[in-house]
Amino acid sequence: MKKLNVALIGYGRSGCDIHGAFLKSADNDICNVVAVVENDPARAEAAKKDFGCDTYRSYTELLGRRDIDFVVNASYSDLHYPVTKDLLAHGFKVLCEKPLCKTPEMVQDLIDTAKAGNTEFTIFHQYRYNDYYIKMKELLDAGTIGQVKLVRNWQNGFNRRYDWQTLIYRDAGSMRNNAAHYIEEVMCLAGTDEMPKVDSHLAIWNAVGDAEDYVFVVLSYPNGVRYELEVNPSDAFGADEPLFRIYGTRGTMQVYSDHIRLKYFLDSECPQPVLEHRSIHHEDGSPAYCDNHIRWHEETVKLEADAWNAFGKCTNRFYHDWYDHLVKGAELFMKPEHVKVEIAIMCEVERQNPLVQKFTKPDYVI
Ligand SMILES: NC(=O)c1ccc[n+]([C@@H]2O[C@H](COP(=O)([O-])OP(=O)(O)OC[C@H]3O[C@@H](n4cnc5c(N)ncnc54)[C@H](O)[C@@H]3O)[C@@H](O)[C@H]2O)c1
Secondary structure (H helix, E strand, C coil): CCCCCEEEEECCCCCCHHHHHHHHCCCCCCCCEEEEEEHHHHHHHHHHHHCEEEEEEEEEHCCCCCCEEEECCCCCHHHHHHHHHHHCCCCCCEECCCCCCCCHHHHHHHHHHHEEEECCEEEECCCCEEEEEHHHHHHHHHCCCCCEEEEEEECEEEECCCCHHHHHCCCCCCHHHHHHHHHHHHHHHCCCCCEEEEEEEECCCCCCCCCCCEEEEEEEEECCCEEEEEECCCCCCHHHHEEEEEEECCCCEEEECCCCEECCCCCCCCCCCCCCCCCCCCCCCECCCCCCCCCCCEEEEEEECCCCCCHHHHCCCHHHHHHHHHHCCCCCCCCCCHHHHHHHHHHHHHCCCCCCCCCCCCCCCC
16 A cells, blocks of 8 residues: 655654554554654654654754655644644645634635645544544434434543643643534534534633633534533543533433443333323322323443543544545545634634733743
């Protein structure tokens, strides 16, 4: 099989532990890492050891190379836009980490730049390749819990972050870093790229930077379905929460990364109740409450997944589909136009919750 030559920018938690982990693995039968751009000498050394590839301090050193099939931009979030734009302008194909950029106008600029350079890019939103998402979507589409009315999503834990992901000047914070994945998933559950009504709350609870670590976003779509997403850094019982709890007219679904619990009834076994305007009574004449005599069905669907498989299985699936797109002309999985709406939703949340920037980039930081 033809292998594609890849250059990685950034060899940190994403570049090394997510992209690098896949690229080093036996599952990678499609790419060769030919260059890593990393300005931290120790991280560059680690990349050289892992891949035996060229290493550079600046991505501009890639621009003269003609042997690179695509570049992975896993640098700091605020560098995604300028670096991706420059790479596209030089004709490179780019797989950019999330968040792609700050505003929908910037997304459009990247789309236009790619078009002008006769090239293309995608965004590394890999979560929809999770087994839980694929199965959850299948069960919802089959109507197992009836008509969906409310979808709740949690990403809770007890966290006191102190890294760059707490800084506004880095385009960081828990919405663009964490909630972004689930906003993207929810847009697909809603089945539309139209802009929903947004109600939200952002706050800083435990993080030491100036970007939010508490996020609550409600997305309401014209079909009446409401999606609630929370990132809560003060939830010491967060591990008990499912990823999703979904409420339908015939039951409820709880979605975990390694299993899905369903409790539902069948219309055939539980006829629609008939409206009664008078007080209701038992057969003996005593007062009664509504009793639908629901015959519940309970199921647990086990998933062939680790407790958290986003970083292994999903990366493998994402890269293989991206490869099929580039080499065999298959449809692009993560389209920039779709991500443009995700970014517009995040901008609306920030408009509703202006935070004050307290920190600027020190000289010793790139
Ligand atoms: N899709 C996911 O599941 C996922 C998971 C983690 C991180 N991310 C994203 O990946 C990006 C990187 O995050 P991280 O957690 O890996 O950060 P990190 O701090 O662990 O790593 C970033 C690395 O990039 C290097 N770097 C940054 N800018 C550079 C530049 N211009 N030139 C050369 N080297 C540069 C840094 O020295 C560092 O080693 C972020 O945008 C983050 O949102 C995505």
